Amino acid sequence: MCMGMTLPASLKVLFLSDIPNMVALPFSIQNLYNLTDMKIIRCTDLEILPTGINLVSLERLNLNGCSRLKTFPDISRNISSLYLEETAIEEVPPWTENFSKLKYLLMRGCSKLEYVYLNVSKLKDLELVNFSHCGALTGADLNGYPSGIALEGEIIGTELQASSSGLDNSVPKVEFSFINCFKLDEEAVLQQLSYEKLIFSGEEMPLYFTHRTTGTSMAFPLVQSPHSPPFFRFRVCAVAVFDCKPTSGTIGVFTKVNCQFKSRLGSYYDSPYQHDYFSVYQNGSYLLLLDCVVPLRKDNATPTEVDYDYVNVQFHMSSSKFKLKEWGIRLWEEYCSSVENRLGNTNTSPQICEADEDNVGNPLIS
Template sequence: MDSCVEEMLDSYIGEGLGGVRVVGICGMGGMGKTTLAREIYRRISSKFEARSFIANIREETKNQGLVSLQKQLLSKILMESEINIWDVCEGINVIRNTLCNKNVFIILDDVDGDEQLEALAGKHDWFGPGSRIIVTSRDSHLLIRCGVDYIYIAKELNNDDALQLFSWKAFHKPHPEENYVNLSMDFVNYAKGLPLALKVLGSSLFAKRSNEWKSALYKLKKEEPNRKFLDILQIGFDGLTNLQKGLFLDIACFFKGENKDCKRDILESFCCSLDYDIGVLMDKSLITIDDYGTLWMHDLLQVMGQEIVRRESPKEPGGRSRLWIYDDVIHVLKNNSILDALKLMDLSDSQCLIEIPDLSGALKLKQLILRHCTRLYKIHTSLGDLKQLIQLDLNGCKCLEILPHKISLEALEIFDLGGCSRLKKFPEIVGNMLHLLKLCLSETAIKDLPLSMEHLTGLIKLDLRDYKNLSSLSNGCCCSKSLEILTLSGCSKLDTLPKNLGNIEGLEELDLSGTAITRLPLSVVHLKNLKRCYNPNRFTYLTIPRSEIPNWFRHQNVGASVNLQVPSHLLFSSKFMGIAVCIVYIFRQHHPLHQLHIHHFRGTICTHSLLCSVEANGFRYSPVWLPLMEEFGKIELYHLWLEYFPYKAHFERHHKEELDANEFTQIKVTFESFGPGLEVTKCGAHLIFEQDIKDLNQTKPGSSSCSITPYYEDDDLGDSEKDTKIKECRDDEATHPEWTKHPNLIEN
């Protein structure tokens, strides 16, 4: 490798010379073109004003398109995450105008089409003096046509370099063990100087005994003299466990170029130790994962994997374990072939697919993925009886109207109907589907959910986002005690929640934004695990069982009032949004209902109530009431009430002249309780600024490592004043709330 790099640097790259130079690296697959380019990039890229390595261009062009590659090129050079380009022509103009005066070093890896170079490095004058562009390709004629200045032909490694590369993989050092020298040379001779073959063979023999080496060598020798290169690569595959072999074949057939974490659910349904087994495949040089978590493998290894699957049934696709070629799938479906071996079928984005016929022969089918098949309207009733089906993904099938009337999918774990906008009826669930973990019905036209939803007792995530026809939830939806996430955002007709909502003991996140709900049912007190409630626009409070004020409340006090001293000008800053307040309260005494005075408050029956008022320099703003029933407090727990005062709805009504902008404003938050036995024990307040919301939007919900620094109201204080205030705060009060548009979020 060193000699190849030195030759490139001395005779082709022309370091330090003026002008723009485009250099091609050409050779067959497996020759180490990308490895050579990466090593050159590592050595000299820092000497340039800007740099970019664009990998897997052939594959990325198929999957993402040329515009995505143009954005990637500019993003890496300019160090900007957002690049606005709408078409290839615009991208060409942006690249030319942006880079024409910059000294850049760019590597374009695995180019196989003229249009790719024309879109990314069409002419020399796109780049500033001294720029260097390296293009790797298997097609020398392409490089000549596109005006490359110099072409380096990648050669097979000589015996010394080949033995060194093999030894690094087989022994983790540059030379073989003493007793393995002759065996190593035998394998090196079989690889014929091809770097990919040397890597795979060496990795497959690492830490193996000599008898295992001899067995592998015998297997190579018994192949026909004109054996294919793929047979050499298969030595690495043969050393895997069955689960690891299946994972490799899944990546080869379906998931090359996909993000590992985005496909984790699918991969884990076949491979229970996913991260470990992916590590094994990487150790054996069979796959790589880039900085973005994308799964990659050399295309020759992909061909080998697909060939292994094809050999399962050379003449009849229906006898293969995986189907990924559209024509093969159509052949199988049209001819109702026996599908005994089929485990995974992925027909995503098949625009000609209209109907899925009888699948009763696919008894071992575990994954059926039909994402964005936009003309698919009907699925055969046999689907409902696939006992081994783990994932059914119909997301984005916007013409789908007909599903089986009944389903009994005992093994199903993931069911995604999101975006099936014409689907009006959800199937009846026959028997217990205990394994279903995730159900997505977002953006569907389903009118009513069946009572049989109560059979989904293992459900963890239910997504009903933008379910426009949903006006009520059946009690059956609240039968899964294991449900952790319930998303109802955008269900604009939904105005009430089931009274048995409290049965969902495991509920942690409830999203009600964009609904017509104005209150939670009394049974919410049972939701002891509830951490986040995203509330709709008309619903600005939350009450849950909790005995402590959340740590992020900057100002806390024992009792029923808390005082804040704030620089007045901050209250009129465009960054100021409002005040969050909260209290802990408890029913100290309980009374029979007939002994209590029953009130009617805005259509709500109550026996007790709490009032929250905010004063600024003696001016009192409109108070907020919380009506309560003593039944609500029969469970002897402390409860937390959290309320939000938006700035525009409260403080902006008070004239600025009445608050001296050069002085501090004294804000007092007071809570009053009405009704026997109701007591306020603690209270807190926190000013909310625009930056708090921005920080939240950049923080994934559920992150336990949130370290957002809030915009505090004393940021504009003098140093001495600020030091005094900081000393008054506990250390744990500086943590930041994970806030929402209406900051009604509870989290300790």
């Protein structure tokens, strides 16, 4: 592979691996307009990628193990899958928001990655982002909103999607993995994202989560207001501990959340279950975080039928190799009686919230 080499313009798949002394790709790569897959792995001397080109057909790019590559690739705006693990890339640049079809961004083990700009609000197809084992990562700008809080229009749109998603479907979420990113400010990340799933390393729940329990349910009163919102919104954090002999590889953890709303007059409503799936490494202890949007009424209910006085939230985690150590929630603003318990306010102290599943009529708060 030399710089003057000509590659055929009809090429659709390019796969190169373990090629010593290949510092740059040949110039003729810019003419590969039919290329859909490019896989260049473990080419440890590769430092330079072409710039100023747009391979319009390229959908999947894999540069895993190119350990001297420092620049984030910009050779296709139609890319859907980017595999950049164990590279020397130092930054995910702001112009990645132009990758409108991006679904997967995997950068596990990028030891020199220091900062991430990723405008989730413009990456509508995004499904999975992995920055695990990026030990130098100190910060992430993940949404591009000036205030760091999701715009109300985005919230409403997501809620409407939740409303029409059916009983067994959950709101689509992006899964972000920040395992072993010990320099990262986790609370700063939490305040930027809405309706996503996150995975951090950790053995203790952050103080950010103001209601917590070691059981499977918790109950607490709801704030009464003249206009009851159609959705109940909260963020969940579960501490999942690997409970078997350490092994390698990943394993799936399934979670299930639902709510039972009750009034003092005896009316009640059981929400549909919200199902989520996390993919985690088998070794270690993790914080699994997800945002929940639960409808407060049945499809044809009138506003007077949704004036509930309290809610019982139930959480279940299904995995034979992980055990649930503790879990907690933090409410969105309209459901909180005090400003200290609202999402976005980190100056809080935890409250222990327990509820017996067979006696949800007596919520306890201490």
